[in-house]
Amino acid sequence: MKPFDVIVIGGGLAGLMAAAVAADNGQRVALLTYGSGSLPLASGAIDFLDAKAPDVAIKNLPAHHPYKKIGLKACDAAAKFFCDVTAKADLPYNGRLSAQIPIVTAVGTLKYSALVPESMDASNLADKKKIFVVEIKGLKDFYAAMIADNLKKIFPDKTFATAKLDLNLLGGRDITCMDAAQIISGNEQILADGLKTLDAGDDDAIIIPPIFGLEGNASRAAIKSQLRAEILETTCLPPSPTGIRLQRAFIKFLQNAGVRIFENSKVVRGVLDGKKVTGVVVENSVREKVFPARKVILATGGFYSGGITMRDFDQPREPIFDLPVFFPTGAENWSNEQLFSDEPQGFSMTGIFTDENLRPIDESGEILFENLHVVGANLGGSDFIFERSAGGVAISSAYKGATS
Numbered sequence: 001m002k003p004f005d006v007i008v009i010g011g012g013l014a015g016l017m018a019a020a021v022a023a024d025n026g027q028r029v030a031l032l033t034y035g036s037g038s039l040p041l042a043s044g045a046i047d048f049l050d051a052k053a054p055d056v057a058i059k060n061l062p063a064h065h066p067y068k069k070i071g072l073k074a075c076d077a078a079a080k081f082f083c084d085v086t087a088k089a090d091l092p093y094n095g096r097l098s099a100q101i102p103i104v105t106a107v108g109t110l111k112y113s114a115l116v117p118e119s120m121d122a123s124n125l126a127d128k129k130k131i132f133v134v135e136i137k138g139l140k141d142f143y144a145a146m147i148a149d150n151l152k153k154i155f156p157d158k159t160f161a162t163a164k165l166d167l168n169l170l171g172g173r174d175i176t177c178m179d180a181a182q183i184i185s186g187n188e189q190i191l192a193d194g195l196k197t198l199d200a201g202d203d204d205a206i207i208i209p210p211i212f213g214l215e216g217n218a219s220r221a222a223i224k225s226q227l228r229a230e231i232l233e234t235t236c237l238p239p240s241p242t243g244i245r246l247q248r249a250f251i252k253f254l255q256n257a258g259v260r261i262f263e264n265s266k267v268v269r270g271v272l273d274g275k276k277v278t279g280v281v282v283e284n285s286v287r288e289k290v291f292p293a294r295k296v297i298l299a300t301g302g303f304y305s306g307g308i309t310m311r312d313f314d315q316p317r318e319p320i321f322d323l324p325v326f327f328p329t330g331a332e333n334w335s336n337e338q339l340f341s342d343e344p345q346g347f348s349m350t351g352i353f354t355d356e357n358l359r360p361i362d363e364s365g366e367i368l369f370e371n372l373h374v375v376g377a378n379l380g381g382s383d384f385i386f387e388r389s390a391g392g393v394a395i396s397s398a399y400k401g402a403t404s
């Protein structure tokens with residue numbers, strides 16, 4: 001097999017973004033992955049940091065934080081590239097790194113993110129007169145009254161109304177947002193007709209669960225054009241149509257850019273020549289196969305997706321290249337007694353440390369492989385759940401790794 005310019009291991013947000021950036025730069029790219037990564041579980045909103053202005057907060061982070069290696073310039077370029085990819089797939093996103101945009105959660109709170117799907121952007125909610133919260137009969141885990149009650153605490157001067165639409169989606173069976181989104185796609189008129197009965201006007205907003213199809217913006221556009229009020233999707237319990245739309249937008253971009261995508265391809269080890277990775281070995285049920293490469297990007301997702309494993313306490317492992325994994329020493333620093341405390345969790349800092357081009361380093365700072373770059377949730381030195389930086393670290397490290 002002819003060597004690929006770039007092989008990306010892992011098809012989560014970081015791997016998809018890295019493959020997109022490399023292909024956009026004219027490189028011959030292969031994406032090797034098994035499992036779908038965490039995007040189908042996620043809201044699709046991209047969090048950079050839990051701060052009013054993430055770009056200012058990034059400057060003040062400690063030196064070991066992934067953003068300090070990536071640099072603000074690459075973070076900005078990554079945000080722009082991300083929005084270009086989604087726009088090309090007709091999935092418009094709003095946002096930038098100097099501010100945060102609110103979205104309405106499935107329990108009626110506001111969550112702030114740097115980049116959000118246009119269909120969830122709740123920036124204008126404060127200017128609305130009346131807010132309708134709409135649930136769909138048979139749709140699980142979406143309670144209009146609870147959402148309206150909680151939003152009323154944030155917007156006490158607004159008028160709220162709730163409604164339950166019977167769209168007869170699946171003949172009475174309980175369905176998820178993913179089921180509903182799938183049915184609405186191609187059957188938009190059912191939802192449009194239901195929403196028209198609310199008689200919501202120009203100054204009003206309608207809040208619904210995320211059911212505008214599983215791809216792009218076409219379903220939303222078809223419904224929106226028939227209504228006068230602004231219409232917004234919330235987050236939902238997984239599986240999440242807004243995360244699936246983002247995953248599909250990237251896959252579409254990769255296919256158009258000629259990236260070879262190999263699914264069900266578990267990479268088990270690298271082919272090494274001194275400090276160079278010359279290829280990777282994929283194992284399937286019958287045999288092993290070598291994929292030669294000039295450069296490899298490791299986007300295997302940390303603890304949550306098997307990118308880092310830990311059979312014994314104190315001994316985390318990176319299973320493909322056996323890279324050193326940083327973790328907080330001492331069991332007392334490993335976690336807080338309270339899982340949901342207002343302090344970071346030590347174990348979340350676990351991951352691989354890198355140089356400024358995201359190449360893995362050992363404890364003395366020596367670069368271990370010259371053409372291997374580590375991106376996404378594999379990176380050590382930040383508690384991305386606590387500080388709300390998972391999506392931002394994923395896309396900006398992917399951008400940096402692919403352009404280094």
Ligand SMILES: Cc1cc2nc3c(=O)[nH]c(=O)nc-3n(C[C@H](O)[C@H](O)[C@H](O)COP(=O)(O)OP(=O)(O)OC[C@H]3O[C@@H](n4cnc5c(N)ncnc54)[C@H](O)[C@@H]3O)c2cc1C
Pocket residue numbers: 009010011012013014015032033034035036037038039041042043044045046047048238265266267268299300301302304305306307320375376377378388389390391392394
């Ligand atoms: C429930 C949930 C909600 C979230 N909500 C948000 C949010 O609101 N905002 C936000 O910014 N982020 C959110 N995130 C985080 C975000 O979606 C990603 O988890 C994060 O960006 C990390 O992406 P990643 O690509 O590094 O890892 P992952 O998404 O974990 O992807 C890793 C991929 O690598 C593959 N892989 C692993 N080992 C191998 C191997 N040996 N060979 C081949 N492939 C391999 C895995 O199967 C997987 O496909 C959420 C995550 C979850 C789980």
